[in-house]
Amino acid sequence: MSAQDWNDQRIEVIIGALLRTGVLLAATVVLLGAIVYLVRHGGEIPNYAVFHREPDNLTSTTAILHGALGMSGRAIIQLGLLLLIATPVARVLFSAIAFALERDYLYVLITLIVLGILLYSLFESSG
Amino acid sequence: MNVLEFSALIGLGSLLAGFLGALTGLGGGVVVVPMLALLFHVDIRYAIGASLVSVIATSSGAAAAYVREGYSNIRIGMFLETATTAGALAGVGIALYVSSNAIAIVFGAVLLCSAYLSSRHWVDGAHVPSSKLAERLRLNGAYPGPNGKESYNVTGVPAGYGLMFVAGALSGLLGIGSGAVKVLAMDRAMKIPFKVSTTTSNFMIGVTAAASAGLYLHRGYIAPGLAMPVMLGVLAGSLLGARVLVRARVKVLRYLFAAVIVVLGFEMIYKGIAGRI
DSSP: OHHHHHHHHHHHHHHHHHHHHHHHHHHHHHHHHHHHHHHHHTTSOOOOSSOOOOOGGGTSHHHHHHHHHTTOHHHHHHHHHHHHHHHHHHHHHHHHHHHHHTTOHHHHHHHHHHHHHHHHHHHOOOO | OOHHHHHHHHHHHHHHHHHHHHHHTSOSHHHHHHIIIIISOOOHHHHHHHHHHHHHHHHHHHHHHHHHHTOOOHHHHHHHHHHHHHHHHHHHHHHTTSOHHHHHHHHHHHHHHHHHHHHSOOOOOOOOOOOHHHHHTTOOEEEEETTEEEEEOOOOHHHHHHHHHHHHHHHHHHSSOOHHHHHIIIIIISOOOHHHHHHHHHHHHHHHHHHHHHHHHHTTOOOHHHHHHHHHHHHHHHHHHHHHTTTSOOHHHHHHHHHHHHHHHHHHHHHHHHTOO
């Protein structure tokens, strides 16, 4: 029991570091995108009162990567947000590996269910 | 108002929301959507997308600090996340088909419930016998108490699981963390000690929000120009709030923040019924 506790504790510390790094990385990318976006579009008039879906080049993962490489501020912000969404997914993936190392197969299965739902959400692209 | 001024104002408002949310433990997410919808006249669907993103940022940012203390229980968290993430997908499914006004009314009701739940004083119940299901799922655990390790048992697993599905659905539908419902499920239904409930709940919030945020992003609900100041503002505010938390006297602030939430709740319901969201 105490060996399991100790392992759990160590795993959680690693997970904590992973989460912090992911969030800081995502925030840095969003900030970079913000600078490009504000320099180019800071003088325009924003309009969010009427909802119309964001264009395809800001909703599909490949298009966002493409736009970010082309230094589009909005695409870089979306890339940062994708990194942010991916951070908890990485955490769940890491937990699955950790449970497997502990040979706790019931929890490997439970974790893979959560991972499956997250990956479906992250890569599903119909809309 | 141009984009620069708009971003600065929203960034400041989000900073304040994140700061007060962390300081009072009520979470910043619940006030971000009403702030954007009522104050800045942003369509509620854009507001929900931006708020979800900020919820992931604060949950993941704070989790790093919590895990070191050793209160959170990753088995309880992971098991219940199967319910919250499935609920989140259901919540997004509902959000795609109901009107903005209906969303606003549900949002208002949830705000009033959160304010009520936060005003109650939680006391850890007596030691409960473990249920068979909790034992098979290895949910029972221990946490560092004043006199060394204190072990606890878990019960009421089906009821807690059901409540977690609801918490996930509300998170996906409204773009909030649903921390209050998660703590309710763990603390009241499953009799998990309060400190373990709150830290484990915080851990789960990011995963739950990630389940719906991906769907929203691919469906064009997340506008980068709006999500950017909200995410950066709430994140900075919550990190700042966590720093001063140790020194501040938060009781008065808690009541004040709860009062603000009540006012916003009534206004959301009113605007929703009047069809002006």
